[in-house]
Amino acid sequence: MTEHSRERPLDGLRVIDLTRALAGPYATLLLAGLGAEVIKVEDPRGGDLARDNSPYVGRDGITVEKTHDDDISISHLTRARGKLGMSLNLKAPDAAAVFSDLVRTADIVVENFTAGTADRLGIGYEVAKAANPRIIYCSLSGFGATAPEGGKAMDIIIQALSGAMYASGGANEPPVRIGIPIADMLAPVFSVIGILSALEQRHRTGLGQHIDVSMLGALTSFVAIENWSAMAAAGMQARTGLTVQRLSPFGVFECADGYIALVAVHEKLARGLFRAMGQPQLGDDARFASRDTRVANAAELERQINAWSSGLTVKQAVALLEAEGVPVAPVRHPDEALQDPRVIARHEAVPVAHPAYENNDNLRTAGIPITFSDADTGFDDVLPIHVGEHNDRVLAQTLGYSEARIAELRAKGVI
């Protein structure tokens, strides 16, 4: 797992990670892969709920149920890479002092409790700032830190509210649930941008600040990049399914054994497509001889392309189109995509394995999709299999607690 022989961009920064589930842990995963030391804080009475997500990996390989004590949920295995794990019962009276000690040694705190919860627990920004005015404290929540209680913010709820579900699919079709947990993933990406921006500001001011990212806001801002209302006002259909007829031919077409995506908007590309189809005369057909007429006759053009491509395999269609210089790609399944040698060479999808057992299942997960000329990315070879696995390391080495103090915290159930 440790691939960084050179320094990493965020070397020397420490993150106190109070996050659970996916959105928060993905933010701190990115920080860990960029070089920060991440201390994942979990409730000693069970830890992150993602530890209970099926499937698991362990001595028996991949299993639907957890059967051994050291079987690890793949969710936890992938999201906790490179993080130290310590336990802390944030509701215990003695936890506040430990939290403040952690904050004093740290640069960054990240939490994704429901808005308001961190303050109620006594671990909110004001408490952290009192311990360390340089702290950068990032809150991820469904609707923002100041929003009135807005209900539970699961990915699917945010997808529904953001308009993302009606961005895909055809004009008269049901909405589409996007299979990537995009609401859970975008808020952390913007959280990391916020944290790094605040670090830059701290170099000028010497002070940290609070950063507040909303899942709904992050995804809605992505949806907002398309000009939905302007297109509607101009009479243009925005929801167009597998193809985009105002750019025709543009879209996904059917082959005998799968699908291809192709783009032949401009004259030269359209001519290339017609040659690939073995019908160069279509380029002189009045219906398809110019961009405007191709758009006007898009339905018929798409019918002809599908009639041609559906008689070919994906491989055959791609080869014919590539030979004519037409942008084309097979529509690949995730499994195949994660084996792309370009992606593997750049550590954008990386192998993942149980710390104690070999990766016999060719499991791959998200890497850091950024290549630096003078820094490495990658995860330290550390992972909390059990809750509180690195308690001694963090409490003794980082905080300088005595053995007696640690024993007392353990006896009281604080850790």
Next chain:
Amino acid sequence: MTEHSRERPLDGLRVIDLTRALAGPYATLLLAGLGAEVIKVEDPRGGDLARDNSPYVGRDGITVEKTHDDDISISHLTRARGKLGMSLNLKAPDAAAVFSDLVRTADIVVENFTAGTADRLGIGYEVAKAANPRIIYCSLSGFGATAPEGGKAMDIIIQALSGAMYASGGANEPPVRIGIPIADMLAPVFSVIGILSALEQRHRTGLGQHIDVSMLGALTSFVAIENWSAMAAAGMQARTGLTVQRLSPFGVFECADGYIALVAVHEKLARGLFRAMGQPQLGDDARFASRDTRVANAAELERQINAWSSGLTVKQAVALLEAEGVPVAPVRHPDEALQDPRVIARHEAVPVAHPAYENNDNLRTAGIPITFSDADTGFDDVLPIHVGEHNDRVLAQTLGYSEARIAELRAKGVI
């Protein structure tokens, strides 16, 4: 547009923006909204191709065709916010000196030419580094700076290759083209993370570096967060359309006038759902009385939910479910989502207007979805309506060129 009465996190940083289309300009848009000064460099012979994207906005409101000289493509209007515009013909012999002068005053360069093009034009990282060793130079491309030529990298091509299209939709259904240009949008977000990380490293080393982000890698890393091959190995169906039966009831359900998303995985929520349906006895029905049996009978459970919800309006169904504490949301269209008062209050979707005409069409576009406690975000009130609009300002004030020099560059067609 100017909402920043306080400082912005990236105040004082300067970006030379060589990007075109969407992926690159979205990266520099984020940097501009976070406070950096962005100088957008365009070819004097036409500028960014996004200037020709329909629809346009101008004195006649929203139009499909460009009819007045100052009509602006909404793509350009939204992506060029807060950027200064200068022209520079990068193929002209005298352009290299101007480029090096720009780089000497700057912190960051961003380009999204096809891999290798910037070097061929003499404006690649090595040239920039020679002019300014502190420069952080970010390249966005389809497959990464070092990848062999991989064909044109449009959003739809990358969606197809990444597995994202097969992440959505049902098990035996065609792939789904995601209606948000997610490949075009994710690479810039990771580019900004790379740039800000390199800034942090520069505070330690005093040196800049090259950052290289691949559209395919960025989107594939998002796809890779789901455990596709592990789920397949465990016999779990990953591609499940509008609902997720292994978490049943979980998904999108039909109403008389639209759709709702709901989540009632746990016992308490399932009981709440059954009460909302007016059928509390379902909680004691052997088919639905436990999480495991609900999963085993998911198809029948979903049928019963749809039978109930399709007799109600979205508003009625949401009210009944909210009253029982069940996480639920209407599936909203983008237009409605962009009017959400929470999103508007947080500047996550912001009004956008032609600089010379009022926003009578209630146009909204992407904001910066990050709220800082001690900084503002937002765009300077500047936008290059015409290519080279801020030439004098940049060349005279920033670079200190004489009037004679500027006139010479103009006469030679360099700017």
